[in-house]
Amino acid sequence: MARKCTPTYSIEFSLNILAWQKHRIEKKFKIARTVYNSCLGEALKRHKSVKATKEYHTLLKGPKSKERDHRLSEIRLANGFSEYGLHDFVKLVQHKFKGNIGSLEAQKLATRAFQTVEKLHFGKARKVHFKKFDDDISVENKSN
Template identity: 45%
Template sequence: MSNFVLTLELKTEKWQEDILDKRFNIGRQIYNACLGELYKRYNTMTQRKEYNKVLEMPKDKDRNKEFNKLNKKYGLTEYSLHKYVKPMQHYFKKNIDSFTAQKIATRAFRAFEKYMFLESKKVYFKKYGELNSLEGKSNGTGIKFQDDKLVWNKLEISAIIKKSDEYAQMALENKIKYCRILRRFIRGKYKYYIQLVLEGMPPIKINKKTGEIKNSIGSGRVGIDIGTQTIAISSEADTKLLELAPDVNYIEKEKRLLLRKLDRQRRANNPNKYNEDGTIKRENKDSVFVN
């Protein structure tokens, strides 16, 4: 069955944001612990003679079966990682429920699988502030969306649903499979969202004035010009100039000003290294540059 996603902004207060930030950091610690345990188990396995014997086998189904046996033996399975994370979750039970902890473990395992199957050279541990999403297994336990609110371990936060937002209201008529909490850094501050994974097809948007379907698939030629900062779109019906990544802070001007300041300081501190026209005296090698 098909699914679609609805993202709603959360109406958070400062104390609620502090709790969410704490839980994101705990989730990061659990993720890194799972990753570290997987590295430990994998290194133990690869040092065994039985692993090298399987490695030398021809690449076929029998070889894959032997690798699966080794993975089970040394705990390199998703289920074994769920067992590993259980006592850790119990320690953090006031903030992280068991189902969310299992999804974090699954996330770490999926990332490590790519390393095991040589799809990536390395799996990186997450630094402070790098884990910005947490999700549950179902809408019945752990992270839940009930009565237009995020409900999670005694924390309740209302979602912003405008009365004029017919799309969101129609989408919420579908069954919610599970929820995901997002944290995004926008214009110098964090904003928090709940992302609902819903069963079925997304609602069709209707233009109230014309009664036509919005964003319907049409026909005709469309020209697209992608630049470094903008994208231009031109068709017979419309022409648009859109900014790429509008939420990213543009710091090029600030960088230029800082570089100019550094250059002025360097020239002032090293007058013997420059000619009158401002060019560098390449023959002057008596002293080093001083910033």
């Protein structure tokens, strides 16, 4: 059965805010970019450590089976290459900025970074990009 797509729209409004509020928002976005980039770097390290494993390469060349997939998953987990492994990493990073960015916001940034590297890991992307200073970034929370 085909899914019907509902069109979505976004609208931008300029905000009339005080200077201190603008600085606070800019600081939060700067910290979010820093947290995202550090999570992306850590996820890339873990991705490379998984790919460097000889057993991983051997299993990839072998015939597909549930046992093979289970063993590949175990290797990824042993190297900390999982979304929740990255959540553990982001706890330490977020603690430095706990006055400006919450733990759930940091976990969401870690999830986005992991999903980006996961695409690279499974061959759905060719490379990943770190957020530059002037790049836009959005900050969201895991809860309402």
